[in-house]
Amino acid sequence: MMGNESSQLSGLEIEEKAVEITDFWCHYQAKINDSCRYFSLKSDxxxxxxxxxxxxxxxWAISTPLEKFSNNLLKYRHPCIVRYISAWQQRSTLHLATEYVQPLSQVLNSLTPLQICIGLNNILRALVFLHEQxxxxxxxxxxxxxxxxxxxQWKLGGLQYLCPFTELTSAYLKHARLHRYDxxxxPNEDSYEITTKVDQYSFAVLVDDVFKGKNNDEVxxxxxxKSFCRDTLQHQxxxxxxxxxEVLQHNFFxxxxxxxxxxxSFLPLKSEEEKADFFxxxxxxxxxxxxETVAKQLSGLLLSRLAMLDQTARKDVIPFILKPKNDRVQNGENSGFFNLTVxxxxxxxRxxxxxxxxxxxxxxxxxTHFSKFVQVFTHEELSHHILPELLLGIKDIDDTLVASTLVCLSELVPILGxxxxxxxxxxKLFTDGRPNPKTKLPISQLTRSPERKKSLRDLPCSEDVFEHSELNTFDNPLILNERPSPVGGESMEDEIITKESSTSKVDSEADWSDWENTNRQLTVIEPDSTISPPLNDEQLIQLEPAAADPLLKNDFIPKEDLIAxxxxxxKAALNAKKNILDISELDIKNQKSDYFKKNTDEFDFFADMMPVIEKPAVVSVDTSEIAQGLSSKLNFVPDENLDESEGWGENWND
Structure with a gap:
């Protein structure tokens, strides 16, 4: 096979298998790489x-059949004649390159009578051009x-026997009969004095051949x-x-x-009024x-340059042609004309x-209509054909064209990346700032009864919701202070400030799902209750989150009682600080279930600069004050009467 380096068309690749073999040449399909892509409908x-x-x-004494065919294609150009591209000689073989075509004999059986009718119209127009022009x-x-x-589209070829009417003689036809279609x-053309009607007879035979086996009612x-061709074009x-x-004037055409x-086809010859009414x-x-027939025969003409530049066509035709038909058409949306396959x-x-x-x-x-048809292209077609053309458009000086091109490029981002x-x-220059819940809500909370409508308090938010502005975090009676330091040197105000900062930090980092947890139990101590055991640490922990929840306070304890x-x-916490005499009382092992208040006098334990540890003593606390809240056990008062040798009273490592 011929190599690319020896041809006049650079980048030409010819298939090895011929699609047609005749007495004079072999017909091959080929492709030109890195060159003009518009010799065929495939654009490849x-x-x-x-x-x-x-x-x-x-x-063929002077020139070969293919050489005459090539020269006539080059000389006689018509839309209905095979388009000439190039010709060159390689050794003793002549090569002729034309537009992409297939022999009619290979596709005739797949054509409808309406397509055949249009094809015959093209061949007839080509013959009229050769005869009259x-x-x-x-x-x-x-x-x-x-x-x-x-x-x-049907194109006329086989121009190797073409000759002027002045040279068309019986002798010429006799020499050409060997390879002509019998x-x-x-049969009587040798005896005719008029030889200029050869093509009329052949065209009548062609009509009979192409419609063989077709139903006459389809067109x-x-x-x-058919009767007109037999009686007129094949007249003896x-x-x-x-x-x-004159045949073109028949009703069949x-x-x-x-x-x-x-x-x-003749759109350039039509007036503006005719085109507006037509479209x-x-x-x-x-x-x-x-x-299928409309798309194959008319899609190229409907999308021709002159049709796309017509104002009426741009409004009434092009939007429907450029959109595939979709069965699921929404309200107010125009449906396409052709289905997706067609x-x-x-x-x-095109x-x-x-x-x-x-x-x-x-x-x-x-x-403008890019979003309607972009999905019909494959990734390869978009990346190798459409995208390079769009990227070329963003370099244009027309701002409107550039803006529309950028919009179309955005359509390609989800498809091509x-x-x-x-x-x-x-x-990555931007981050996602949306809140990311750490835990998921329980299923029980996700499936709440539809009868209860959510109030503003039920919705998660970034801050507590209060009915009255004076009920801030400090005034909330259910928020208990943390246990003071054992040394007892810090003031109550410092403890409250520390507590507020700690609470705000925890609230900001806490999981929002806890805000809606309405299943927590609230422990309330009545003032005149006869129950004497004080609150231990575990009860304090249970009490604090419940008191911090503003959604619960109105459901359980009145506001006035909480403040009191x-x-x-x-007050009970301050008194308890002064009454703890031994640090050992802070140990869990020595926790007493009952405390009684003990009235002892304060004395200055810094007098001799030596700590004096008193023996364990039972502290009695007024039950009426215990019922009001919890006592702080973090303050102690040393007793100088205790013996120093007794030390701390026990081994803390146990």
Whole structure:
């Protein structure tokens, strides 16, 4: 196979397997890398390459069949004739590169009668061009001379027998008959004096071949058109064969679908009023036809440059064509025209081509509807085709174009990722400042009865909620002070300040779920209760969180009682400080269940600068004061009458 280094098209890669082999050449599919991508609907640089050798015969004495075919393609350009790209010689083999095409014989069985009707219209237009504008006769109209592009358009090929009408003689036709389609050759053409009607006879045979096995009712006027071809185009007298330009006036080529196709094909020749009226009703008309046929035959024309620049089309047609049909359409949302499968097969390749067009109006139209069709592209198509074109758009001097491009780039971030879209190195510069609960609420709290409505107090918040502003943390009677230091040198005010700072710190770091814990028990000591045992440390711990909860205070203890009880508790704590005579009383092992108040006189234990430890003594406390709260056991008063040799009274290491 031919290498890339020896071809005139750089980056050309030719497939090894031929798609068609004829008497004169072999047809291969190929791809041009790193070059123009718009030779085919695929937008991937796909092309067709014909390789031909020298052939024997009087017609090929000067040039080979492929060389004549190549020269005629280069000379006679028409939208319905195969597009010429390049030709070069490699050793004894001539190479011809054209747009991507397939032989009609390979796809004919998959075409509908309506698609065949449009295809015949294209071939007829090409022949009329050659006859009337170029003055040339094709002389080889048949299925083998017709090719189909990627978007389903029929193109005329087989121009190796093309010659001017002035040179078309019986001898020329006799020399060319060896390789012509036998069925398309008039058996009596050698005896005719008029030889300019060869293509009419061949076209009638072509019509019969392409509609073989098709139902005549599938296309309007098909049966009448077949009869017209047999009676007129194949008439035994060539002089009575009508011109091909008159065949275009037949009703078969002027029904509704063909009329739409022709209007779009000749859009530059239409007036503004005609285009406005046409685009206002075209979608309603096309809904009557098969979506596959409409997309394959008309999607390219509907998304042509002239159609996309028309104001009426931009408002009434393009928004529906660029959006795949979605069955779940929300209120007020317009539905697309083509379903997703048809959209991917025929509209998506057009969009990839349009993103390469350097027209600001077309680009803005694509950017406006980008969110509607971005999901139909694969990751590879987005990253290799769409994204590079969008990145090119942000460098434009048009601020509106740049702003719309940035919006479309944001649509690609969730699909391709920010690394692919913006590139470069990234780092975490922002943090998530939302509160992160340490524990989850119990299921019992998550499933509360619906009858009870939540009040403001039931909702978690960052601060306590009080009914009255004067009830701050200090005045809350249920918040008990921490045990004073054993040395007894700190004042009550210092203890309260320390307690407040400690409480605020704990509250800020505490789990919010504890605020709603309404299952805690509150221990309340009545003033005239006969129960004598005082509160121990465990009871104090249980009492403090309950008192700190503002949600509980109104449900259990009146406000006035709480203030009075708090005052009595503080007085009892100060008196208890003075009555603890031995530090050993602070030990848990020596805790007494009952305390009685003992009235002793204070004395200065700093007199001789030596501590005197008194023997353990029972301290009696007034039961009325015990009922008001708890006593502090952290203060002691040493007794100088105790013997120094007795020490601390016990081994603290036990």
């Amino acid at each position: 640089g796909s092309v067709s390459v014909f390789k031909g050798e020298a052939a024997a015969g009087p017609l 170029a003055g040339m006769s094709h002389n080889n109209v048949s299925i083998s001379a017709i090719y189909v592009t990627g978007d389903g 069925k398309a050759v008039d 309007p006027y098909l049966k009448e058109f 007298n060539p002089a009575k064969r009508t011109n091909l330009s 002027n029904h509704e679908f063909i009329t739409i196709y022709k209007f779009l 206002s009703h075209i979608l309603d008309t096309l809904k009557c036809y098969d979506e 959209f991917k097969g025929h509209v998506k390749p 969009l990839m081509q349009l993103f390469g067009v350097r027209d600001s109006q077309i680009r803005m139209l694509l950017l 920010a690394d692919t879209v913006i590139g470069g190195k990234r780092s 009880k708090k005052t009595l508790l503080q």
